[in-house]
Amino acid sequence: xxxxxxxxxxxxxxxxxxxxxxxxxxxxxxxxxxxxxxxxxxxxxxxxxxxxxxxxxxxxxxxxxxxxxxxxxxxxxxxxxxxxxxxxxxxxxxxxxxxxxxxxxxxx
Numbered sequence: 001x002x003x004x005x006x007x008x009x010x011x012x013x014x015x016x017x018x019x020x021x022x023x024x025x026x027x028x029x030x031x032x033x034x035x036x037x038x039x040x041x042x043x044x045x046x047x048x049x050x051x052x053x054x055x056x057x058x059x060x061x062x063x064x065x066x067x068x069x070x071x072x073x074x075x076x077x078x079x080x081x082x083x084x085x086x087x088x089x090x091x092x093x094x095x096x097x098x099x100x101x102x103x104x105x106x107x108x
Contacts, residue, residue, distance in 0.1 A: 003073045003082065021067040023053050 008015045027050065034043045073082035 003069050003076055006076055007072045020057050
């Protein structure tokens with residue numbers, strides 16, 4: 001079971017915090033998309049939809065807007081397993097990494 005799943009299942013406050021974290025991710029996504037001309041209208045609509053949600057944020061602050069899965073894993077007693085898995089997945093499973101490693105032309 002993932003650390004986020006266990007975190008959310010622990011309490012209604014954790015579930016709310018996870019959803020607030022998702023809103024922060026959506027804000028970041030919109031920031032990355034806002035300079036793409038074909039998506040200007042879509043980005044503007046997304047920002048407009050965020051207004052009511054921003055007013056009801058309870059746990060997100062300017063200093064603490066993101067959940068760190070490494071901290072959650074540590075609190076769940078799974079820090080070592082998380083660290084090992086994260087290192088493995090970042091280099092051998094993540095799609096970007098796989099595209100680089102699948103390159104058939106030697107790079108050195």
